[in-house]
Amino acid sequence: xxxxxxQWDSEQGTPLKYGGQRIKKAILSVxxxxxxxxxxxxxxxxxxxxxxxxxxxxxxxxxxxxxxFTVISVDGKDFYFKRLSGKYDGSGMCQGCSR
Numbered sequence: 653x654x655x656x657x658x659q660w661d662s663e664q665g666t667p668l669k670y671g672g673q674r675i676k677k678a679i680l681s682v683x684x685x686x687x688x689x690x691x692x693x694x695x696x697x698x699x700x701x702x703x704x705x706x707x708x709x710x711x712x713x714x715x716x717x718x719x720x721f722t723v724i725s726v727d728g729k730d731f732y733f734k735r736l737s738g739k740y741d742g743s744g745m746c747q748g749c750s751r
Contacts, residue, residue: 696738 690697699722703714716723721741722733732741 696736 699715699717701715701717703712705712711727712725713727714725716725717735720735722735722738724731724733729743729745731743733739734741
């Protein structure tokens with residue numbers, strides 16, 4: 653399955669392929685090529701800690717990074733990934749505990 657993603661120009665709010673600047677297109681091309689190479693050799697991706705609350709669906713997502721794991725929580729269910737390899741390690745739920 654192939655998805656088409658339109659990259660938006662954050663400054664002008666228009667798709668890059670419809671009037672964006674050539675330098676931004678070149679940077680996106682280089683970023684795409686580097687990402688492709690990193691995926692081919694199996695390098696894990698990098699994520700930053702964040703919390704997202706979707707007002708439309710009421711879903712919540714948070715990403716936490718510890719010394720050993722990256723933890724992605726979706727509506728209270730935690731999914732653990734090894735920090736250095738990115739491999740899935742397991743899941744769990746935190747009921748009534750503070751984070």
